[in-house]
Amino acid sequence: MVPPIFSIFLTTSALSFLPLLSSAQNTSAQQKGAQCCKLLTQAFPSKVAQNGTTAYTVDDTDFWSTSEWLSPSCIFQPTESQDVSDAVKLFVENDCEFAIRGGGHSAVPGAANIDDGILITFANMKNISIHTDSQDVQYVSVQPGAVWGDVYTYCDQFAVVPMCGRYYPVGTGLALGAGFSFLSNANGFAVDNIKTYEAVLANGAIVEVSQTNSPDLFRSLKGGGNNFAVVTRYDLLLYPGGPVVGGQITTPENQTEKWLDLTYDYSVRQAVLDVNTHALPAILYMAGTDEVITNTPVYYNSHNSSVLPPIMAGWYNMTALNDTVRQASYAALALEFNENQGDGQFQEQRTYTITANREEYARVWYSFLKWGRSIGNVTGLTLLHCNMPLTPRMMNAGVEKGSNSLGLAGTDDVLSILYFGLSLDTYNETIVNSFNSLFDTLQSGSKSRGLLNPYIMWNYAGLGQDIFLSYGQSSLNFMKEVSKQYDPTGVFQRLVPGGFKLF
Numbered sequence: 460m461v462p463p464i465f466s467i468f469l470t471t472s473a474l475s476f477l478p479l480l481s482s483a484q485n486t487s488a489q490q491k492g493a494q495c496c497k498l499l500t501q502a503f504p505s506k507v508a509q510n511g512t513t514a515y516t517v518d519d520t521d522f523w524s525t526s527e528w529l530s531p532s533c534i535f536q537p538t539e540s541q542d543v544s545d546a547v548k549l550f551v552e553n554d555c556e557f558a559i560r561g562g563g564h565s566a567v568p569g570a571a572n573i574d575d576g577i578l579i580t581f582a583n584m585k586n587i588s589i590h591t592d593s594q595d596v597q598y599v600s601v602q603p604g605a606v607w608g609d610v611y612t613y614c615d616q617f618a619v620v621p622m623c624g625r626y627y628p629v630g631t632g633l634a635l636g637a638g639f640s641f642l643s644n645a646n647g648f649a650v651d652n653i654k655t656y657e658a659v660l661a662n663g664a665i666v667e668v669s670q671t672n673s674p675d676l677f678r679s680l681k682g683g684g685n686n687f688a689v690v691t692r693y694d695l696l697l698y699p700g701g702p703v704v705g706g707q708i709t710t711p712e713n714q715t716e717k718w719l720d721l722t723y724d725y726s727v728r729q730a731v732l733d734v735n736t737h738a739l740p741a742i743l744y745m746a747g748t749d750e751v752i753t754n755t756p757v758y759y760n761s762h763n764s765s766v767l768p769p770i771m772a773g774w775y776n777m778t779a780l781n782d783t784v785r786q787a788s789y790a791a792l793a794l795e796f797n798e799n800q801g802d803g804q805f806q807e808q809r810t811y812t813i814t815a816n817r818e819e820y821a822r823v824w825y826s827f828l829k830w831g832r833s834i835g836n837v838t839g840l841t842l843l844h845c846n847m848p849l850t851p852r853m854m855n856a857g858v859e860k861g862s863n864s865l866g867l868a869g870t871d872d873v874l875s876i877l878y879f880g881l882s883l884d885t886y887n888e889t890i891v892n893s894f895n896s897l898f899d900t901l902q903s904g905s906k907s908r909g910l911l912n913p914y915i916m917w918n919y920a921g922l923g924q925d926i927f928l929s930y931g932q933s934s935l936n937f938m939k940e941v942s943k944q945y946d947p948t949g950v951f952q953r954l955v956p957g958g959f960k961l962f
């Protein structure tokens with residue numbers, strides 16, 4: 460609740476009483492950030508965490524990658540959408556830069572944090588609630604501070620499940636990119652299963668964005684990240700839930716060839732023929748022990764079994780170090796999958812897309828591994844490579860459910876999203892540069908063999924990757940027009956500098 464004395468500041472017109480930073484252009488970024496925080500604190504005395512306080516430190520380090528540990532001038536912790544609306548107006552009137560954090564799992568430096576600006580976090584906006592609309596459609600409303608594990612825990616009680624991230628602490632920003640979920644083979648990306656976004660626009664208006672209300676903005680938000688609005692509520696469609704089959708299968712290095720076979724088979728056969736299947740084929744190299752393991756979360760959407768179905772039997776046929784497949788709740792699976800994904804390391808990531816191809820899978824992984832082994836025993840160095848299929852059904856679900864920005868509809872081939880992750884205890888410029896140039900070499904190699912697809916998945920992309928152009932020129936042009944319409948002065952381009960930008 461806002462104390463009554465300050466409520467006058469929280470109306471549109473009242474915000475104009477706040478002093479403008481007329482001389483701000485001449486002050487340093489640090490001073491300007493401090494002035495913006497002073498104004499924000501006057502308007503919201505109990506909702507701004509100041510540098511040096513515990514609340515600030517806790518929130519400022521609540522990121523998966525240490526590359527996101529920046530120094531915001533202060534942290535704004537709204538409790539309701541109206542707070543966000545009033546704050547955006549204040550930021551615009553005073554030319555204050557800001558960043559928006561969901562669950563803090565982007566590895567892109569500055570995507571969800573900022574130096575010398577205001578960081579908005581949703582530590583106090585985490586509500587989750589189930590509803591049914593007038594057409595009898597059931598959905599779950601999620602405030603932007605909730606993480607997917609909380610959403611599963613809540614929905615498990617009602618035996619329903621939304622299309623959202625598979626790892627417990629990952630946040631709602633996922634649903635502004637594309638978003639793989641356990642049920643993606645059946646229902647498409649997370650963005651294709653959003654019913655409504657509540658969003659605060661550049662002028663502070665709080666709007667409901669859906670297929671019937673602002674369909675152009677709705678399409679643009681599905682893939683557009685933080686370029687259009689601050690999203691203050693996500694309504695996600697629900698599917699039948701309850702306990703399902705899932706777990707992780709871990710194998711030693713000598714199973715790599717079988718793992719590559721299975722990854723290909725899953726992509727072009729299992730995921731296509733049976734949309735209740737799901738796997739996240741992953742392989743890791745740990746420099747400390749010079750060890751390779753495959754570690755694949757597997758899943759089947761059946762509520763009456765504790766084993767994978769015959770079509771997924773191959774996953775059992777590897778010699779496993781560990782196999783946790785059993786009947787489990789979504790929340791338990793999301794927790795388990797995240798066990799080795801804690802915060803606090805430096806993370807660099809890149810992704811590109813190819814047409815599914817077994818030989819290319821091997822070429823890419825063995826080159827990545829050879830590079831990792833050439834670096835030597837650097838403390839904490841871990842490579843993670845994931846290979847995730849996009850089936851035609853999955854890519855076309857977007858069009859059937861009202862379109863998205865991703866430019867993938869109409870694709871007839873199975874595509875493979877190739878993810879490359881580098882973890883280090885501490886940032887090492889030489890290694891990071893070498894990783895990035897290796898990535899460029901791998902991508903060019905796939906291109907030269909005619910396998911490269913232009914799509915770059917927002918969720919797994921790294922700094923500098925040209926996401927929006929990868930959606931295709933016409934999609935990019937459409938998004939730019941929508942941006943000009945809803946944000947004519949480019950607030951989300953100028954004042955929100957972090958993340959992938961349209962312009």
Ligand SMILES: Cc1cc2nc3c(=O)[nH]c(=O)nc-3n(C[C@H](O)[C@H](O)[C@H](O)COP(=O)(O)OP(=O)(O)OC[C@H]3O[C@@H](n4cnc5c(N)ncnc54)[C@H](O)[C@@H]3O)c2cc1C
Nearest residue numbers: 561562563564565571625630632633638639685690918958
């Ligand atoms: C361990 C791990 C597991 C993952 N699992 C999956 C998975 O299962 N499926 C999948 O598709 N991806 C997955 N990802 C990738 C994930 O989708 C991205 O990292 C995504 O950015 C996470 O969203 P977030 O809210 O946690 O991130 P944040 O870093 O908080 O935000 C990411 C971007 O979204 C913007 N943003 C966030 N909230 C808002 C808002 N309310 N309004 C406007 N802009 C906003 C931020 O400004 C930022 O640019 C995973 C990543 C990790 C590290």
